[in-house]
């Protein structure tokens with residue numbers, strides 16, 4: 001699918017609509033004419049190598065950074081002059097967050113909740129992110145993964161309509177990541193739109209309705225994870241063991257090959273595996289070609 005609708009008008013119904021976004025730092029062009037629409041209620045993952053322009057794009061949408069050119073609408077408003085009532089609909093989980101505070105985990109959440117008209121109960125949020133046992137602990141005494149959970153808690157306590165998650169699970173142990181994924185899915189069921197940046201391709205695949213790949217400040221493709229880079233039509237790799245050796249064949253017609261192998265082996269085909277390119281495979285190929 002083409003990522004850009006250059007020339008198309010902003011999408012008034014989208015949660016985020018961006019046309020021709022440009023951001024320069026001195027002579028360096030960090031975001032280079034980016035077009036993107038994120039629908040209400042979807043989880044959209046922005047993927048890209050270090051320095052591609054993801055955080056810059058996200059921070060412009062949050063109203064934290066100015067832009068040099070282009071049009072941006074977030075929940076119908078231009079973030080450059082977003083009012084307080086507009087900001088109150090956003091939840092933000094930054095790359096580096098709450099860490100060094102002298103307040104306890106619970107105190108931080110209560111303080112954050114006080115900025116919103118209809119916040120979620122801070123103790124419920126602590127429970128959701130698995131920090132109930134750490135309610136009375138100061139931010140700086142939390143482990144790295146626990147701080148990220150606290151960042152997530154601070155981002156969601158205001159019941160945001162649109163939640164920005166910048167590399168939210170960095171430092172999480174595998175179990176905490178799974179718990180976080182189920183938390184994100186339950187937020188989606190409540191209708192929350194989420195813009196996620198992540199370097200974990202499995203995370204994008206598990207959570208995102210659509211992914212966008214950004215390199216050198218340009219969006220190179222937008223697709224549902226299973227279709228990115230033509231994954232669904234890429235040759236399948238069939239491998240098995242025959243005469244003591246590992247055999248591998250890439251084929252566009254794996255079913256035909258399996259039928260043929262079925263006639264060659266009387267029982268099970270030894271060590272049979274059929275694989276399509278993973279999201280990581282196509283992503284790495286895509287950013288390699290774009291360099």
Ligand SMILES: Nc1ncnc2c1ncn2[C@@H]1O[C@H](COP(=O)(O)OP(=O)(O)OP(=O)(O)O)[C@@H](O)[C@H]1O
Nearest residue numbers: 025028029030048049050051052053054055056057
């Ligand atoms: N305040 C700044 N001044 C100068 N250059 C900057 C500034 N902020 C970002 N950049 C540059 O802009 C480019 C894009 O940075 P950005 O943080 O948006 O990348 P990213 O895709 O989020 O990367 P990462 O995956 O490493 O977080 C980088 O080359 C970065 O060095």
